[in-house]
Amino acid sequence: MYIGIDLGGTNIAAGLVSDKGEIILKDSVPTNSERPTGEIVKDMAELALKLIKEAGYTPSDIDGVGIGCPGTIDFEKGEVVYSNNIRMEHYPLAVEFRKHLDLPVRVDNDANCAAMGEYIVNGDNAGSFLFITLGTGVGGGLVLNGKVYRGFNGAAAEPGHITLVSGGEPCTCGKCGCWESYASVTALIRDTKRAMDKAPESLMHSIAAEEGKVSGKTAFAAAKRGDKAAKAVVDQYIRYIADGIVSCENFIQPEITAIGGGISREGDYILDPVREYVGKTGFNKFMPKGRIVTAKLFNDAGIVGAAAIANEK
Ligand SMILES: [Zn+2]
The missing domain is CATH 3.30.420.40 (ATPase, nucleotide binding domain)
Structure with missing residues (x-):
């Protein structure tokens, strides 16, 4: 099982997702993108943990976390090189996220994520x-x-x-x-x-x-x-x-x-x-x-x- 997070300018949407692309549980919170980035990342991790607990699991049951973010992303480093919507510049999103929830984290461009999502169910x-x-x-x-x-x-x-x-x-x-x-x-x-x-x-x-x-x-x-x-x-x-x-x-x-x-x-x-x-x-x-x-x-x-x-x- 995986956690998928869609970090948007308006909302942070997250879901507990099976390896076949079925959403087991999902929820969202407002991004409030003008506040300090650290607070947004903390909310993302808390939302992920809430979903894991609500579904009756623990973090050790989760194989990884994926985060989709608008902007230019360094996939290898898990870094947001630049995002206008979320106001991030050379921000080590994967590293910062893991300070709150220590699981394997990958970060990619939101359109790449959407493409992969469609591929899973429609491909x-x-x-x-x-x-x-x-x-x-x-x-x-x-x-x-x-x-x-x-x-x-x-x-x-x-x-x-x-x-x-x-x-x-x-x-x-x-x-x-x-x-x-x-x-x-x-x-x-x-x-x-x-x-x-x-x-x-x-x-x-x-x-x-x-x-x-x-x-x-x-x-x-x-x-x-x-x-x-x-x-x-x-x-x-x-x-x-x-x-x-x-x-x-x-x-x-x-x-x-x-x-x-x-x-x-x-x-x-x-x-x-x-x-x-x-x-x-x-x-x-x-x-x-x-x-x-x-x-x-x-x-x-x-x-x-x-x-x-x-x-x-
Ligand atoms: Zn153009």
Whole structure:
């Protein structure tokens, strides 16, 4: 059994997880990320210990702890090199955690953890598994032969920052035209607002007014009710997603590509056209095609994945 901890900017979520990725028990506490880091780490360890005790175990029953953290992570050292969300810089997270709960600890990037979590429940033992999450940004992770591929420096598998349009929309990374600047929910909201400005008669206006804001769902809801301006936004957005996936597939040819993030809840409404476009334009036209599926874990991917990272051979 393993402990998986998903250290987020808002909450610390932790779970007691079996080696098959089943969550036995889970709980969360607020991160309160502006307080001293030592206090956050102490809370993480206390939450882990609480779960172990509540499930009727002792720390000696636990094989390891995995911690998923946003930012740049030195996996070998268990160090957070830099995290903007949690305000850590060259912080020896594994060492500090073990001062409170002395178990083997591994620390990895949260997207790598999510990828590993999805692989455990959704990966069918595939030799190559690509996970892409469409949220505020576009994140991802690559699992090859059951192990996260991290690159020589731990910074591999950032599909959100492959270039889709040279010199295009600005990206949070400082570059322009990244896939993230077109396929993230942030980009979808930007494009929805632009379309609304040009189409005062669009249903998107009344839908946004009902929701109280323009969200990633606005254009989808209007398009499903036959609104032409919304349909154009959705079609273009799906095309952006598909174009990025084609690039990833042409390079990696993963056996399975799993799409996560809130927008993936649109399911086949997004995936069917994506699959069709990837099928037509991918370089694998005459070869067996990888499967494109939706993620299964959503909010629990971080916990399950962090536990799986602790169990990575
Ligand atoms: Zn970028």
